[in-house]
Amino acid sequence: MGFTKEIPFDLTDDEVREYSEKMARGVQDLEAMKEGKSAENKRRGDEIKTLQEQVNDLAGKVDSGVEMRDVECEWRKCFEKGTMELIRLDRDMIIEARPMDEDERQMSLEDGQGDKAGEDKAA
Numbered sequence: 001m002g003f004t005k006e007i008p009f010d011l012t013d014d015e016v017r018e019y020s021e022k023m024a025r026g027v028q029d030l031e032a033m034k035e036g037k038s039a040e041n042k043r044r045g046d047e048i049k050t051l052q053e054q055v056n057d058l059a060g061k062v063d064s065g066v067e068m069r070d071v072e073c074e075w076r077k078c079f080e081k082g083t084m085e086l087i088r089l090d091r092d093m094i095i096e097a098r099p100m101d102e103d104e105r106q107m108s109l110e111d112g113q114g115d116k117a118g119e120d121k122a123a
Contacts, residue, residue: 077104 011019072089076119077100084104086096 079105079107 003066073095074087074089076085076087078085080096080102082105083097084100085094087093088095
């Protein structure tokens with residue numbers, strides 16, 4: 001009884017040409033896939049980095065119990081202390097103070113002293 005066995009077999013010229021064309025297409029497809037993989041890996045890496053930054057930011061907020069936000073503030077003169085005070089308006093709370101400079105030490109109409117000066121002149 002006969003059987004088959006895999007043994008070397010010489011290719012025809014047409015088979016060599018056909019396999020060469022398939023190989024060339026395969027090389028092109030392989031390069032395209034590698035480029036796609038690189039782009040995909042970069043995209044994934046960017047997504048991972050962004051997500052890691054978000055998690056780190058949230059962890060910091062949870063750990064400290066605070067976050068930075070824009071809050072309405074104004075500078076007010078405190079002549080009694082000789083300071084400029086930065087007031088957080090939503091809580092009417094001093095959040096920063098510094099010594100007044102020479103120009104700030106000068107009272108103006110806006111400092112509430114103008115009304116008395118005006119009344120003195122009228123009298």
